[in-house]
Amino acid sequence: MTRDNERHDEAVSRRGFVRTAGLGVAGASIATMLDARQAPAQVRGTTLRILQWSHFIPAYDAWYDKFAKEWGDKNGVKVRVDHIPHLDIPARMAAEFAAGAGHDIIYNGSSILTRLYYKNLTDLTDVADAAAKKYGGWIPTARSLVEVEGRWFGLPIFYILAPMLYRKDLFEANNLKAPDTWELARVAARTLKPKGHPTGIALSQCADANLFWRSMFFSFGGTEAEASGDNPTLDSKELREFLRFAKAIFDEGMTPEVFSWDDASDNRYLASGIACWVHDAISAYRTTEDTNPGVFKNTFLALEPQGQPGKRVSVAAPNVWMVWKFSKNQQAAKEFLAYLIDNDLEGMTQSRGYNMPYLNDRYKKPMPVIGTDPKLQILQDFPKIVAFYGYPGPSTTPIQEIVNLFVFPDMVTKVARGMNIEEAIKWGAGEYRRIYAKHKRA
């Protein structure tokens, strides 16, 4: 090798080195920024106000507040999180909208008001699309909660499942099969009620009553509205079949206590050792774990029971975040929500497996908490059968009114109290039609 050649090689390698090193440093910085989700510089020095519910798992709230603060510190944003009971959120939203001021990010739980407020909410389609690209897309039912006219006006971050929780010891002692169908659940309740172990699903004006009786109805093949959400479809032969079954399961396996229940009553019923099974969120499982180790040891979980053969539909309580259009800090709000989605598995851990994610890739087994507890592993199979109010249609404003007025559980209550099924349907379907008609007129 000549000296010239040596010099040439040296020069090339020096240039190459500088170029490669430069690209490497730049690439690494971008990768680090993306990895850390560094927010753009213009959000620095701003304030982000978040209205959040008070989670059923208090540790989650403590984690969330810390998580939000740390994100704020990292990005130079002052973050303030306010917690209120989820039932107060519709009133707070109305007040903030009327005032044109308040929080930047607002949470909705159970009662999802996206369709009511969408004209006044920030379009979050870009954040939703980015998350879908990154995590294998959204589970099919997520869209129905937040999509209006092809745009996403909210971000679904988690939902709350309601499996069957049953006492394996009692089932085994009485040669009963696990409640994989509603019929098996009914047989178990009929057998165990005379032995001091009835069951119960709330038949009062609480969220559980709205959710769980719908799960049973939809699993019997019933639907609440058209897929478009335009018209109600309640009155059907499936409704009659469901109501006959509901009456039977109430008479044979429940007590009138269910007429007075709130959302925590079934937790207490299971934890007290009375219930043979309950259909509830895993808060019932956690309450039992914390208060009655003997019962907890024998409490097992099952999928949503089948109504018709092979038909399982589990109505879950959705949770959605939205950003007001009047927010002066929409960019920071979007950045924070994207960061929250990136960390939804941590949220799931902090909520002790309560928060179920909406993104497909998050269901890679084993999932945090529920994937490691043998009794809870079955929850990993729920996303295929999850539905929300208005099934199979979206959560429309008439459906929200129907939910808020408890029309569906009231119809079941009337039947349980002895009203003729046809009369109860006439009342229930009539209320559905009336509410839909009012919204159409408006």
Next chain:
Amino acid sequence: MTAASQHGGPDATSARAATLSGPSVRSVRSRLRSATARRVAFGYLLLAPAGLYVLLLVGAPFFFSLYLAVTDATVADPVANFVGLENFRAALESDVFWIALRNSIVFLLVAAIFKSLLGTTLAFLLLQEFPGKKLVRGLVVIPFTLPVTISVLNWKWMYDSQFSVINWALNAVGLIGGYGSPSWPIWLGQPELALGACIAVNVWRTFPFSAIVLLAGFTSVPPEILDAAKVDGCSFLQRFRHVVVPMIFPILMVGFLFDTVFTLSDLSVVYLLTGGGPANATKILPVLAYQVGIQAGALGRGAAIALFLVPLLLPMLYLMLRNIKRREY
């Protein structure tokens, strides 16, 4: 005859204006100049802040409710269209509305009866001299002063279908069977009991207020008059009916009016105890208005439902005020 003259056209108008402007303006000025007129004007001036206060804090929300009730306003739409009486029609068409109306009336009447009885009894008890009277007077107002959520949530526990302390106490003294027996009351689950349970909490919360109002009235009755009635041979009930009640009647009426308004507009007790269930057995108009207007977002319809409280209140208000006025003369 021209059209102008038929309708009192321009000529007639100007003639009337001329007639009014001369002597009438002069007479107004002269009236204002007199000492009486100045006193009247000063009186109105002193009343003006109170009038303004009522107008802003009572009148404005009321008229705003009226406006909302005849529009299709929603919580999310600032632009509302006039819909006439459509919202009232929608309310009247609904079964739930009629149940809520009936429950509101029952709630109001039963609560009023119990509050009157308990309030009067308590007021008489507090009139007596006994050791620790001041402390007891302070303690009895606790239900009224406690935050409603705290007290109602305590009651919710006491009414719990499984762990009700009331039931366990009744069972302990042998009045009812054990948990799970048919005689075990489910306070918030049986329709008749549920409404009764809600009324009981409302009465418990607010009867001390009635008692305090009555107590204030009783202490304003001069003891000499009561002594004179005693000397004349009046029994306790006769003294109460013929001496005390007529003397404190305006106070009684004002207290009753407050009670009526508080009871009829009480949303919290029912909302926190039952949410209106089971199957609307405890639904009252304020709860329904809140559910439709705020939770479901149909502000116009919610306002219309809430306004049905006005016809319930107005006749009572009118009768009470008329009665007070009559007794003043």
